[in-house]
Amino acid sequence: MVTAIVGANWGDEGKGKITDMLGQDSDIIIRFQGGSNAGHTIVNNYGKFALHILPSGVFYDHTTSIIGNGVALNIPDLFKEIKGIVDRGVPMPKILVSDRAQIVMPYHILFDQCEEERLAGRSFGSTKSGIAPFYSDKYAKIGFQVSELFADDETLKAKISQVCAVKNVILKNLYNKPELDEKEILDTLHEYRDIVKPYVCDVSTYLYNALKEGKRILLEGQLGSLKDPDHGIYPMVTSSSTLAAYGAIGAGIPPYEIKRIVTVVKAYSSAVGAGEFVSEIFGDEADELRKRGGDGGEYGATTGRPRRMGWFDAVASRYGCRIQGATEVALTVLDVLGYLDELPICVGYEIDGEVTKEFPTTAMLAKAKPVYEKLPGWKTDIRGIKKYEDLPENCRKYIEFIEKEIGVRISMVSNGPKREDIIYR
Protein backbone atom coordinates (compact mmCIF):
# COMPACT_ATOMS: atom_id res chain seq x y z
CA MET A 1 0.00 0.00 0.00
CA VAL A 2 1.38 3.38 -1.00
CA THR A 3 0.47 6.69 0.63
CA ALA A 4 1.57 9.98 -0.87
CA ILE A 5 2.06 13.06 1.31
CA VAL A 6 1.94 16.14 -0.83
CA GLY A 7 1.24 19.86 -0.53
CA ALA A 8 -1.85 21.67 -1.82
CA ASN A 9 -0.35 25.16 -1.66
CA TRP A 10 3.01 26.82 -2.39
CA GLY A 11 5.00 24.45 -0.19
CA ASP A 12 5.96 24.75 3.49
CA GLU A 13 2.59 23.32 4.49
CA GLY A 14 4.17 21.04 7.08
CA LYS A 15 4.54 17.89 4.97
CA GLY A 16 7.71 16.99 6.87
CA LYS A 17 5.86 16.80 10.15
CA ILE A 18 3.06 14.69 8.69
CA THR A 19 5.59 12.37 6.99
CA ASP A 20 7.57 12.04 10.20
CA MET A 21 4.31 11.21 12.00
CA LEU A 22 3.00 8.70 9.45
CA GLY A 23 6.52 7.27 9.17
CA GLN A 24 5.93 5.54 12.47
CA ASP A 25 3.63 3.05 10.73
CA SER A 26 5.60 2.79 7.49
CA ASP A 27 8.38 0.59 6.18
CA ILE A 28 9.73 2.70 3.35
CA ILE A 29 9.78 6.46 2.77
CA ILE A 30 10.68 7.87 -0.62
CA ARG A 31 11.56 11.29 -1.98
CA PHE A 32 10.43 11.27 -5.60
CA GLN A 33 11.12 14.76 -6.97
CA GLY A 34 12.91 18.02 -6.26
CA GLY A 35 16.30 18.36 -4.69
CA SER A 36 17.95 20.02 -1.75
CA ASN A 37 16.43 23.37 -2.74
CA ALA A 38 13.54 23.33 -0.28
CA GLY A 39 13.39 22.02 3.24
CA HIS A 40 11.22 20.23 5.71
CA THR A 41 11.40 21.12 9.36
CA ILE A 42 10.86 18.33 11.82
CA VAL A 43 10.67 18.44 15.57
CA ASN A 44 10.98 15.10 17.37
CA ASN A 45 12.65 13.54 20.38
CA TYR A 46 16.12 14.04 18.86
CA GLY A 47 15.57 17.79 18.46
CA LYS A 48 14.65 20.17 15.64
CA PHE A 49 15.95 19.35 12.17
CA ALA A 50 15.81 20.98 8.76
CA LEU A 51 15.97 18.28 6.10
CA HIS A 52 16.52 19.24 2.48
CA ILE A 53 17.08 16.03 0.60
CA LEU A 54 16.68 13.21 3.10
CA PRO A 55 13.17 11.77 3.38
CA SER A 56 11.47 12.69 6.65
CA GLY A 57 11.54 9.05 7.75
CA VAL A 58 15.23 8.98 8.64
CA PHE A 59 14.58 9.28 12.35
CA TYR A 60 13.13 5.78 12.73
CA ASP A 61 15.26 2.67 12.81
CA HIS A 62 12.54 0.51 11.26
CA THR A 63 12.25 2.49 8.03
CA THR A 64 14.22 2.50 4.80
CA SER A 65 14.70 5.94 3.27
CA ILE A 66 14.92 6.12 -0.50
CA ILE A 67 16.11 8.80 -2.89
CA GLY A 68 14.05 8.03 -5.97
CA ASN A 69 15.02 8.44 -9.61
CA GLY A 70 12.96 11.64 -9.90
CA VAL A 71 15.11 13.52 -7.39
CA ALA A 72 17.81 16.05 -8.25
CA LEU A 73 20.54 14.31 -6.27
CA ASN A 74 23.16 16.58 -4.77
CA ILE A 75 25.61 13.99 -3.43
CA PRO A 76 27.68 16.24 -1.11
CA ASP A 77 24.45 17.72 0.34
CA LEU A 78 23.00 14.27 0.93
CA PHE A 79 26.03 13.10 2.85
CA LYS A 80 26.41 16.34 4.74
CA GLU A 81 22.82 15.93 5.85
CA ILE A 82 23.30 12.30 6.92
CA LYS A 83 26.37 13.32 8.91
CA GLY A 84 24.45 16.24 10.40
CA ILE A 85 21.75 14.02 11.88
CA VAL A 86 24.09 11.21 12.96
CA ASP A 87 26.33 13.75 14.72
CA ARG A 88 23.28 14.80 16.73
CA GLY A 89 22.59 11.31 18.00
CA VAL A 90 20.17 9.93 15.39
CA PRO A 91 21.05 6.29 14.55
CA MET A 92 22.53 5.88 11.05
CA PRO A 93 19.48 5.62 8.80
CA LYS A 94 19.11 2.90 6.16
CA ILE A 95 19.37 4.79 2.88
CA LEU A 96 19.04 3.65 -0.70
CA VAL A 97 19.75 5.80 -3.74
CA SER A 98 18.20 4.94 -7.07
CA ASP A 99 20.71 3.93 -9.74
CA ARG A 100 18.54 5.98 -12.10
CA ALA A 101 18.61 9.19 -10.07
CA GLN A 102 20.52 11.96 -11.80
CA ILE A 103 23.22 14.03 -10.21
CA VAL A 104 23.33 17.74 -9.53
CA MET A 105 26.76 18.82 -10.75
CA PRO A 106 28.71 21.84 -9.49
CA TYR A 107 28.19 23.48 -12.89
CA HIS A 108 24.40 23.26 -12.43
CA ILE A 109 24.76 25.42 -9.35
CA LEU A 110 27.10 27.76 -11.23
CA PHE A 111 24.59 28.10 -14.10
CA ASP A 112 21.78 28.76 -11.64
CA GLN A 113 23.81 31.59 -10.08
CA CYS A 114 24.84 33.02 -13.45
CA GLU A 115 21.25 33.01 -14.71
CA GLU A 116 19.90 34.69 -11.57
CA GLU A 117 22.62 37.34 -11.93
CA ARG A 118 21.76 37.86 -15.58
CA LEU A 119 18.02 38.15 -14.87
CA ALA A 120 18.64 40.40 -11.86
CA GLY A 121 15.28 41.95 -10.92
CA ARG A 122 13.38 39.63 -13.29
CA SER A 123 14.66 36.48 -11.62
CA PHE A 124 12.53 33.52 -10.60
CA GLY A 125 13.75 33.74 -7.02
CA SER A 126 15.75 30.56 -7.43
CA THR A 127 17.43 29.09 -4.36
CA LYS A 128 20.51 28.74 -6.61
CA SER A 129 20.81 25.05 -5.87
CA GLY A 130 21.10 24.20 -9.55
CA ILE A 131 17.65 22.65 -9.82
CA ALA A 132 16.45 24.30 -13.04
CA PRO A 133 19.76 23.73 -14.93
CA PHE A 134 19.77 20.17 -13.58
CA TYR A 135 16.31 19.29 -14.87
CA SER A 136 17.02 21.11 -18.15
CA ASP A 137 20.03 18.85 -18.68
CA LYS A 138 18.07 15.77 -17.69
CA TYR A 139 15.52 16.41 -20.41
CA ALA A 140 18.17 17.59 -22.87
CA LYS A 141 19.72 14.17 -22.22
CA ILE A 142 23.08 15.45 -21.09
CA GLY A 143 22.66 14.66 -17.39
CA PHE A 144 24.62 12.07 -15.41
CA GLN A 145 22.69 9.16 -13.95
CA VAL A 146 24.07 7.51 -10.80
CA SER A 147 24.57 4.34 -12.85
CA GLU A 148 26.88 6.24 -15.22
CA LEU A 149 29.30 7.00 -12.40
CA PHE A 150 30.44 3.40 -12.70
CA ALA A 151 31.32 3.67 -16.39
CA ASP A 152 34.97 3.50 -17.50
CA ASP A 153 36.94 6.73 -17.81
CA GLU A 154 36.93 6.76 -21.61
CA THR A 155 33.12 6.72 -21.67
CA LEU A 156 32.93 9.39 -18.99
CA LYS A 157 35.49 11.62 -20.70
CA ALA A 158 33.58 11.43 -23.98
CA LYS A 159 30.35 12.47 -22.28
CA ILE A 160 32.06 15.25 -20.31
CA SER A 161 33.43 16.68 -23.57
CA GLN A 162 29.97 16.61 -25.08
CA VAL A 163 28.54 18.43 -22.05
CA CYS A 164 31.34 21.00 -21.95
CA ALA A 165 31.00 21.79 -25.64
CA VAL A 166 27.52 23.11 -24.93
CA LYS A 167 28.13 24.62 -21.50
CA ASN A 168 31.30 26.48 -22.42
CA VAL A 169 29.68 28.36 -25.29
CA ILE A 170 27.08 29.70 -22.89
CA LEU A 171 29.52 30.40 -20.08
CA LYS A 172 31.83 32.32 -22.36
CA ASN A 173 29.36 34.19 -24.50
CA LEU A 174 26.31 34.70 -22.35
CA TYR A 175 27.70 34.87 -18.84
CA ASN A 176 31.29 36.02 -19.45
CA LYS A 177 32.67 33.37 -17.12
CA PRO A 178 35.66 31.01 -17.35
CA GLU A 179 35.07 27.73 -19.16
CA LEU A 180 34.60 24.40 -17.36
CA ASP A 181 37.59 22.18 -16.76
CA GLU A 182 36.96 18.65 -18.08
CA LYS A 183 39.49 17.03 -15.77
CA GLU A 184 37.88 18.66 -12.74
CA ILE A 185 34.49 17.26 -13.76
CA LEU A 186 35.95 13.78 -14.11
CA ASP A 187 37.49 14.04 -10.63
CA THR A 188 34.14 15.18 -9.24
CA LEU A 189 32.40 12.19 -10.80
CA HIS A 190 34.97 9.83 -9.28
CA GLU A 191 34.54 11.45 -5.91
CA TYR A 192 30.74 11.17 -6.12
CA ARG A 193 30.99 7.54 -7.22
CA ASP A 194 33.02 6.64 -4.14
CA ILE A 195 30.64 8.44 -1.79
CA VAL A 196 27.40 7.06 -3.20
CA LYS A 197 28.51 3.49 -4.01
CA PRO A 198 27.36 1.77 -0.79
CA TYR A 199 23.80 3.10 -1.21
CA VAL A 200 23.10 2.49 -4.88
CA CYS A 201 20.09 0.31 -5.56
CA ASP A 202 17.79 -0.79 -8.36
CA VAL A 203 14.94 0.97 -6.59
CA SER A 204 12.02 0.02 -8.83
CA THR A 205 12.84 -3.70 -8.40
CA TYR A 206 13.26 -3.18 -4.67
CA LEU A 207 9.85 -1.49 -4.50
CA TYR A 208 8.23 -4.11 -6.73
CA ASN A 209 9.28 -6.77 -4.23
CA ALA A 210 8.35 -4.61 -1.26
CA LEU A 211 4.85 -4.13 -2.63
CA LYS A 212 4.50 -7.88 -3.18
CA GLU A 213 5.45 -8.38 0.46
CA GLY A 214 2.77 -5.92 1.56
CA LYS A 215 5.19 -3.27 2.81
CA ARG A 216 3.81 0.16 3.72
CA ILE A 217 5.32 2.86 1.57
CA LEU A 218 5.22 6.65 1.87
CA LEU A 219 5.95 9.04 -0.95
CA GLU A 220 7.07 12.42 0.34
CA GLY A 221 6.47 15.38 -1.92
CA GLN A 222 8.42 18.62 -1.92
CA LEU A 223 6.75 22.03 -2.40
CA GLY A 224 3.07 22.02 -3.40
CA SER A 225 0.52 21.95 -6.23
CA LEU A 226 0.93 25.62 -7.09
CA LYS A 227 4.65 25.13 -7.79
CA ASP A 228 4.04 22.28 -10.23
CA PRO A 229 5.53 23.11 -13.66
CA ASP A 230 2.32 22.09 -15.48
CA HIS A 231 -0.47 22.88 -13.07
CA GLY A 232 1.10 25.63 -10.98
CA ILE A 233 1.75 29.34 -11.46
CA TYR A 234 4.07 28.89 -14.44
CA PRO A 235 6.76 30.18 -14.89
CA MET A 236 7.17 30.88 -11.16
CA VAL A 237 7.23 27.17 -10.46
CA THR A 238 9.78 24.54 -9.62
CA SER A 239 11.34 22.29 -12.26
CA SER A 240 9.90 18.90 -11.33
CA SER A 241 6.33 17.83 -10.76
CA THR A 242 5.13 18.27 -7.21
CA LEU A 243 2.06 16.09 -7.73
CA ALA A 244 1.25 12.72 -6.18
CA ALA A 245 0.82 11.28 -9.67
CA TYR A 246 4.49 11.94 -10.35
CA GLY A 247 5.30 9.83 -7.31
CA ALA A 248 4.73 6.78 -9.48
CA ILE A 249 7.32 7.95 -11.99
CA GLY A 250 9.80 9.50 -9.60
CA ALA A 251 9.88 6.37 -7.44
CA GLY A 252 9.26 3.72 -10.10
CA ILE A 253 5.98 2.14 -8.96
CA PRO A 254 2.68 1.51 -10.74
CA PRO A 255 0.33 4.53 -10.46
CA TYR A 256 -2.57 2.37 -9.24
CA GLU A 257 -0.60 1.45 -6.12
CA ILE A 258 -1.02 4.99 -4.72
CA LYS A 259 -4.20 4.46 -2.74
CA ARG A 260 -4.07 7.26 -0.24
CA ILE A 261 -3.15 10.85 -1.08
CA VAL A 262 -2.78 12.86 2.10
CA THR A 263 -2.77 16.43 0.92
CA VAL A 264 -1.35 18.91 3.38
CA VAL A 265 -3.17 22.22 3.52
CA LYS A 266 -1.93 25.10 5.59
CA ALA A 267 -4.45 27.02 7.73
CA TYR A 268 -3.14 30.32 6.27
CA SER A 269 -0.99 31.03 3.22
CA SER A 270 2.73 31.47 2.80
CA ALA A 271 4.96 31.41 -0.25
CA VAL A 272 8.62 31.83 -1.09
CA GLY A 273 9.96 33.33 -4.28
CA ALA A 274 8.15 35.45 -6.81
CA GLY A 275 4.80 34.68 -8.43
CA GLU A 276 1.12 35.44 -8.21
CA PHE A 277 -0.32 35.21 -4.70
CA VAL A 278 -3.87 36.52 -4.60
CA SER A 279 -4.53 36.52 -0.85
CA GLU A 280 -1.13 38.01 0.04
CA ILE A 281 -1.04 40.47 2.92
CA PHE A 282 1.55 43.14 3.68
CA GLY A 283 2.82 45.47 6.38
CA ASP A 284 2.19 44.91 10.08
CA GLU A 285 -0.54 42.35 9.44
CA ALA A 286 1.90 40.19 7.46
CA ASP A 287 4.78 40.74 9.89
CA GLU A 288 2.65 39.59 12.79
CA LEU A 289 1.57 36.38 11.03
CA ARG A 290 5.14 35.73 9.79
CA LYS A 291 6.52 36.15 13.27
CA ARG A 292 3.93 33.82 14.81
CA GLY A 293 3.81 31.34 11.92
CA GLY A 294 5.18 27.79 11.73
CA ASP A 295 7.56 26.88 14.50
CA GLY A 296 9.57 30.01 15.24
CA GLY A 297 8.41 32.15 12.33
CA GLU A 298 7.90 31.78 8.59
CA TYR A 299 11.43 31.86 7.20
CA GLY A 300 12.77 29.50 4.52
CA ALA A 301 14.26 26.27 5.89
CA THR A 302 17.01 26.34 3.23
CA THR A 303 17.55 30.03 2.56
CA GLY A 304 16.31 31.75 5.73
CA ARG A 305 14.37 34.11 3.46
CA PRO A 306 11.25 35.65 5.03
CA ARG A 307 8.21 33.96 3.49
CA ARG A 308 5.42 35.98 1.88
CA MET A 309 2.26 35.75 3.96
CA GLY A 310 -1.46 35.67 3.20
CA TRP A 311 -4.89 34.61 4.41
CA PHE A 312 -6.26 31.16 3.69
CA ASP A 313 -7.01 30.88 -0.02
CA ALA A 314 -9.89 28.46 -0.54
CA VAL A 315 -9.79 28.85 -4.33
CA ALA A 316 -6.11 27.90 -4.57
CA SER A 317 -6.39 25.18 -1.91
CA ARG A 318 -9.41 23.52 -3.50
CA TYR A 319 -7.61 23.50 -6.84
CA GLY A 320 -4.42 22.31 -5.13
CA CYS A 321 -6.30 19.38 -3.59
CA ARG A 322 -8.10 18.53 -6.83
CA ILE A 323 -4.93 18.47 -8.90
CA GLN A 324 -3.23 16.27 -6.30
CA GLY A 325 -6.21 13.90 -6.27
CA ALA A 326 -6.50 14.36 -2.50
CA THR A 327 -8.23 11.47 -0.75
CA GLU A 328 -7.96 13.32 2.58
CA VAL A 329 -6.53 16.54 3.95
CA ALA A 330 -4.22 17.29 6.86
CA LEU A 331 -4.86 20.88 7.95
CA THR A 332 -1.72 22.28 9.57
CA VAL A 333 -0.46 25.16 11.72
CA LEU A 334 -3.93 25.99 12.91
CA ASP A 335 -2.61 26.87 16.39
CA VAL A 336 -0.84 29.91 14.94
CA LEU A 337 -4.14 31.67 14.24
CA GLY A 338 -5.35 31.84 17.86
CA TYR A 339 -4.38 35.53 18.18
CA LEU A 340 -6.76 36.87 15.55
CA ASP A 341 -10.10 38.59 16.25
CA GLU A 342 -11.38 37.53 12.88
CA LEU A 343 -10.08 35.36 10.07
CA PRO A 344 -10.51 36.37 6.45
CA ILE A 345 -10.82 33.44 4.00
CA CYS A 346 -10.45 34.05 0.29
CA VAL A 347 -13.51 32.33 -1.20
CA GLY A 348 -13.39 33.70 -4.73
CA TYR A 349 -11.28 35.62 -7.24
CA GLU A 350 -12.67 38.70 -8.92
CA ILE A 351 -11.30 38.85 -12.45
CA ASP A 352 -12.49 41.57 -14.82
CA GLY A 353 -15.54 42.22 -12.67
CA GLU A 354 -16.59 38.58 -12.40
CA VAL A 355 -16.14 36.31 -9.40
CA THR A 356 -14.83 32.81 -9.97
CA LYS A 357 -14.04 29.91 -7.68
CA GLU A 358 -11.86 28.18 -10.28
CA PHE A 359 -8.11 28.71 -10.12
CA PRO A 360 -7.08 30.24 -13.46
CA THR A 361 -3.90 30.27 -15.54
CA THR A 362 -1.18 32.73 -14.61
CA ALA A 363 -2.15 35.64 -16.86
CA MET A 364 -5.67 35.69 -15.40
CA LEU A 365 -4.34 35.14 -11.91
CA ALA A 366 -2.35 38.35 -12.21
CA LYS A 367 -5.64 40.23 -12.53
CA ALA A 368 -7.43 38.42 -9.70
CA LYS A 369 -8.54 40.27 -6.59
CA PRO A 370 -9.43 38.28 -3.48
CA VAL A 371 -13.05 38.05 -2.34
CA TYR A 372 -13.06 37.48 1.40
CA GLU A 373 -15.49 36.06 3.90
CA LYS A 374 -14.68 36.69 7.55
CA LEU A 375 -15.05 34.21 10.37
CA PRO A 376 -14.75 35.06 14.07
CA GLY A 377 -11.52 34.10 15.84
CA TRP A 378 -11.23 31.77 18.84
CA LYS A 379 -8.73 33.90 20.76
CA THR A 380 -7.11 31.07 22.64
CA ASP A 381 -4.16 28.70 22.42
CA ILE A 382 -5.26 25.33 21.03
CA ARG A 383 -1.91 23.55 21.44
CA GLY A 384 -2.15 20.45 23.58
CA ILE A 385 -5.77 19.72 22.63
CA LYS A 386 -6.13 16.09 21.53
CA LYS A 387 -9.82 15.73 20.73
CA TYR A 388 -11.71 17.52 18.01
CA GLU A 389 -14.69 18.20 20.29
CA ASP A 390 -12.39 19.99 22.70
CA LEU A 391 -11.45 22.66 20.16
CA PRO A 392 -13.21 26.01 20.63
CA GLU A 393 -16.41 26.28 18.62
CA ASN A 394 -15.11 29.09 16.37
CA CYS A 395 -12.03 27.02 15.61
CA ARG A 396 -14.17 24.05 14.58
CA LYS A 397 -16.28 26.42 12.46
CA TYR A 398 -13.12 27.60 10.68
CA ILE A 399 -12.06 23.99 9.99
CA GLU A 400 -15.52 22.98 8.79
CA PHE A 401 -15.82 26.09 6.61
CA ILE A 402 -12.50 25.20 4.94
CA GLU A 403 -13.54 21.58 4.54
CA LYS A 404 -16.73 22.64 2.76
CA GLU A 405 -14.86 25.05 0.50
CA ILE A 406 -12.15 22.61 -0.54
CA GLY A 407 -14.55 19.66 -0.81
CA VAL A 408 -12.20 17.10 0.75
CA ARG A 409 -12.46 15.51 4.18
CA ILE A 410 -10.07 16.95 6.75
CA SER A 411 -8.90 13.83 8.55
CA MET A 412 -6.15 15.42 10.65
CA VAL A 413 -5.70 18.80 12.25
CA SER A 414 -2.18 19.74 13.26
CA ASN A 415 -2.06 22.07 16.27
CA GLY A 416 1.67 22.29 16.91
CA PRO A 417 5.01 21.35 15.37
CA LYS A 418 5.57 18.16 17.39
CA ARG A 419 4.69 14.62 16.31
CA GLU A 420 2.03 14.34 18.99
CA ASP A 421 0.39 17.70 18.20
CA ILE A 422 -2.28 16.15 16.04
CA ILE A 423 -6.04 15.74 16.23
CA TYR A 424 -7.57 12.87 14.26
CA ARG A 425 -11.15 13.30 13.12
Ligand code: GDP
Ligand atom coordinates in the same frame (compact mmCIF):
# COMPACT_ATOMS: atom_id res chain seq x y z
P1 GDP B 1 7.21 21.31 4.57
O1 GDP B 1 8.26 21.68 3.60
O2 GDP B 1 5.87 21.18 3.95
O3 GDP B 1 7.57 20.13 5.40
O4 GDP B 1 7.07 22.53 5.58
P2 GDP B 1 8.19 23.32 6.40
O5 GDP B 1 8.90 22.39 7.26
O6 GDP B 1 8.96 24.21 5.54
O7 GDP B 1 7.28 24.33 7.24
C1 GDP B 1 6.45 23.93 8.19
C2 GDP B 1 6.88 24.61 9.50
O8 GDP B 1 5.80 24.59 10.37
C3 GDP B 1 7.98 23.90 10.23
O9 GDP B 1 8.73 24.82 10.97
C4 GDP B 1 7.23 22.94 11.14
O10 GDP B 1 7.95 22.60 12.32
C5 GDP B 1 6.06 23.78 11.50
N1 GDP B 1 4.81 23.08 11.73
C6 GDP B 1 4.29 21.99 11.11
N2 GDP B 1 3.05 21.74 11.57
C7 GDP B 1 2.79 22.70 12.49
C8 GDP B 1 1.66 23.01 13.30
O11 GDP B 1 0.62 22.37 13.27
N3 GDP B 1 1.77 24.10 14.12
C9 GDP B 1 2.88 24.87 14.18
N4 GDP B 1 2.89 25.92 14.99
N5 GDP B 1 3.95 24.62 13.41
C10 GDP B 1 3.90 23.56 12.59
